[in-house]
Amino acid sequence: MELPSSLESCRIAALPPSAYYIPNFLSEEEERAILQKVETAPRARWRQLTHRRLQTWPSDLVKDTLLDSRPLPDWLEEPVVSRILSISVAAGEANLFASSPHSRPNHVLINEYPPNTGIMPHKDGAAYHPVVCTVSLGSSICLNLYKSKEDGAIEPEPTWRILQEPRSLLITTAELYSEYLHGIEPISEDVDITEHSIANWTLLRSPSSYEDGRHERETRISLTYRDVLKVSKLGDKLGPMFKRP
């Protein structure tokens, strides 16, 4: 894949510092291979919420701590993590995880969004180093960013919208990560998709797909890569029988 050598060319200029969007982060073949792994994971890997299901790799967090210190499985490491680590933040600088505690993402959340499914506006909290890398597979979807008001309430309308295309990587960091909420509306079709309403319009792979301003959703899978600050030592005490090869 042709990747940018530095993130500067992928910065979403309309947003506060800092968010980046790389449209062609994965090939169609790589997308298919990862979707296949997600779909064929053991049933027990899925956790069913009221409207959505998810997988956590290598494990859940308990009290903001990752319970399992084993590495991510190969299919979540390659090619995504090595590509993320190969891109410098700016020319001559280190990668995004150079100053994070484990120097790489150690946790992946896999969320499935069939049409009419979303995620309530939220902040990601204190468990993670403030860099989130989201790989999108299967379908485009709009991510909404909301300001919180002085009294802690959420503004009803999103301040910005990011369109996440399949095979793209969205990176959110710093102020954008900590000061704003993000969410996805539970609708079957994203509407009002225009260069004026979409913050990453100029970075899209396929803006001509949205000429009528609408996009009917299909099932989207997202992989959210992060570095969990605290990792339990329990995983290290498990015998070799429990470790992945």
Ligand SMILES: O=C(O)CCC(=O)C(=O)O
């Ligand atoms: O699926 C997404 O793009 C966002 C997921 C998310 O916000 C989360 O897992 O915390």
Ligand SMILES: [Fe+2]
């Ligand atoms: Fe989130």
